[in-house]
Amino acid sequence: MTKRTLPTTDELRIWRDFIETADALRAELASRLQSETSLSPGDYVVLLALSEAPDRRMRSSELAAGIGWERSRLSHHLGRMEKRGLIRREECASDNRGAEIVLAEAGATAFHGATVPHLRAVRELFVAALTPEQLAAAGELAAALRHRLEVVAELGEQFEGEERGTGRVH
Amino acid sequence: MTKRTLPTTDELRIWRDFIETADALRAELASRLQSETSLSPGDYVVLLALSEAPDRRMRSSELAAGIGWERSRLSHHLGRMEKRGLIRREECASDNRGAEIVLAEAGATAFHGATVPHLRAVRELFVAALTPEQLAAAGELAAALRHRLEVVAELGEQFEGEERGTGRVH
DNA sequence: CCGTGGTAATTGACGTGTCAATTATGTGCA
DNA sequence: TGCACATAATTGACACGTCAATTACCACGG
Numbered sequence: 001m002t003k004r005t006l007p008t009t010d011e012l013r014i015w016r017d018f019i020e021t022a023d024a025l026r027a028e029l030a031s032r033l034q035s036e037t038s039l040s041p042g043d044y045v046v047l048l049a050l051s052e053a054p055d056r057r058m059r060s061s062e063l064a065a066g067i068g069w070e071r072s073r074l075s076h077h078l079g080r081m082e083k084r085g086l087i088r089r090e091e092c093a094s095d096n097r098g099a100e101i102v103l104a105e106a107g108a109t110a111f112h113g114a115t116v117p118h119l120r121a122v123r124e125l126f127v128a129a130l131t132p133e134q135l136a137a138a139g140e141l142a143a144a145l146r147h148r149l150e151v152v153a154e155l156g157e158q159f160e161g162e163e164r165g166t167g168r169v170h
Numbered sequence: 171m172t173k174r175t176l177p178t179t180d181e182l183r184i185w186r187d188f189i190e191t192a193d194a195l196r197a198e199l200a201s202r203l204q205s206e207t208s209l210s211p212g213d214y215v216v217l218l219a220l221s222e223a224p225d226r227r228m229r230s231s232e233l234a235a236g237i238g239w240e241r242s243r244l245s246h247h248l249g250r251m252e253k254r255g256l257i258r259r260e261e262c263a264s265d266n267r268g269a270e271i272v273l274a275e276a277g278a279t280a281f282h283g284a285t286v287p288h289l290r291a292v293r294e295l296f297v298a299a300l301t302p303e304q305l306a307a308a309g310e311l312a313a314a315l316r317h318r319l320e321v322v323a324e325l326g327e328q329f330e331g332e333e334r335g336t337g338r339v340h
Numbered sequence: 341c342c343g344t345g346g347t348a349a350t351t352g353a354c355g356t357g358t359c360a361a362t363t364a365t366g367t368g369c370a
Numbered sequence: 371t372g373c374a375c376a377t378a379a380t381t382g383a384c385a386c387g388t389c390a391a392t393t394a395c396c397a398c399g400g
Contacts (some may be wrong), residue, residue, distance in 0.1 A: 011297045014305060017312035018296075020238075022192035024319055031388095042204035042356075061378065068190070073357060075380055080355070082251045097378040119176045126188075127181045130311070132361045136186060137307040141300070142187035148299035149194055201358095212386075232347065243387055245350055250385070267348040267395045 016166065028063035032121050043086065044118065047111035048075065050087065055145050056103040063101055084093060086110060195295060207284035212247050213256065214288065217273065217281035220257065220297050226273040229262065233271055256280060 007015065013128035030041050039047070045067050050056055058066070064074045078101060082086045092098030103111075127135065177185065200211050209217070217238050220226055228236070234244045248271060251257045256277035262268035273281075297305065 005293060005295045006286070007297050010299050011290070011305065012292065014309040014312070016290050017316070018308045019192065019196060020318045021312040021319075022189065023196070025315055026189060028319060028322075040355080070358075071379065072359080072381085076356075079380085082261070084185075084286045087389090092378090095366075095378075098364095099379065116176070119182070122182065122185050123175060123177045125322065126178050126185050126315065131314075131317050134307070134311055134314060134317060135181065137304070139184040140313055141308055141311070142184070142191040143305055144301075144304060145195055145299050146187070146298065148295060149191075149198060152295065161236045210385075231347090240388075240390080241349065242351085246388095248385075249350085262348090265348075265396075267393095271351065 033118055036117045038146040039114050047107050049113055057100050060099045062100055175184055209284050217277050220273040227270050230269045230271055232295055244250045
């Protein structure tokens with residue numbers, strides 16, 4: 001006999017509801033942020049990281065690591081943000097390869113204008129939509145899913161490009 | 171005194187965990203689908219809808235409505251899929267404006283090859299990562315969040331472009 | 341018949357994301 | 371010294387998504 005490896009119809013329905021709702025939520029937040037402050041979610045996380053950095057400046061790779069982005073993605077995004085005057089790029093004294101990303105005045109202003117509306121939207125669309133129990137459940141869910149992702153990522157590194165298992169950990 | 175309208179630190183942490191995890195999950199699923207079957211998630215949903223349609227063909231707008239996409243997005247995507255031979259566009263007899271989207275052989279084959287690996291991945295990364303209680307909680311979460319999104323969407327239509335409220339419904 | 345308004349679908353411009361090169365620099369070891 | 375290798379960051383090509391036109395056609399009231 002073979003073990004069941006495919007989701008049931010109910011499980012699949014929950015999966016679709018879950019991922020589509022998360023997507024819709026992200027889209028709505030993004031749309032509000034954009035229309036209220038002309039910042040994209042990407043802009044927001046970059047500006048958040050920069051405004052919390054000592055001296056409001058950071059090495060490009062630290063920034064990428066801090067917000068969990070690939071460097072190429074960050075590079076492209078910084079290019080667009082620089083064109084709009086939100087950040088500046090300066091050469092790095094200690095490492096000639098490196099770039100320091102500096103929060104520009106326009107960036108600081110835009111970020112300050114964005115933070116309250118954005119947080120208000122998070123509260124309205126997420127926190128206030130859930131009971132305290134549901135909120136806690138959301139946290140546990142995220143932890144469980146993230147844990148599974150980390151586990152399979154480690155397995156994936158070990159058997160580079162081989163067959164994937166069933167995901168069963170025990 | 172003013173009512174609290176911003177999330178607490180804990181609430182914000184849960185929010186970030188939640189949305190970032192959902193994002194990571196989506197990204198991992200997409201990456202697997204792509205590397206195992208050279209289909210994107212977009213391709214998958216389009217092919218799924220088409221392969222369930224009577225005669226494996228559909229009017230473009232029905233398709234868009236069925237999968238919840240904007241027509242422009244679908245149009246762009248169909249252009250890319252047509253170039254790869256996954257679908258065909260045919261003229262519509264009853265309405266000369268319309269287009270019928272037809273599932274091509276290559277599309278049917280690709281979809282059939284993709285469905286089992288994809289469902290297996292959903293099970294491995296989502297279903298099997300959660301306890302039954304957590305799975306149920308995920309469903310309730312999605313329902314609650316989606317409900318809130320629908321409510322604010324209705325409000326948004328009524329007061330087109332006016333100030334947004336706090337999201338409090340009662 | 342004709343014009344006005346609505347609908348089907350596409351297009352172009354642009355921001356965004358990924359992958360695979362590429363450039364330029366640092367580092368360590370024979 | 372000099373060369374192999376790693377690292378910092380960018381670039382180019384291309385897929386994807388949204389928004390605002392645009393094109394082509396339907397439908398209906400005069």
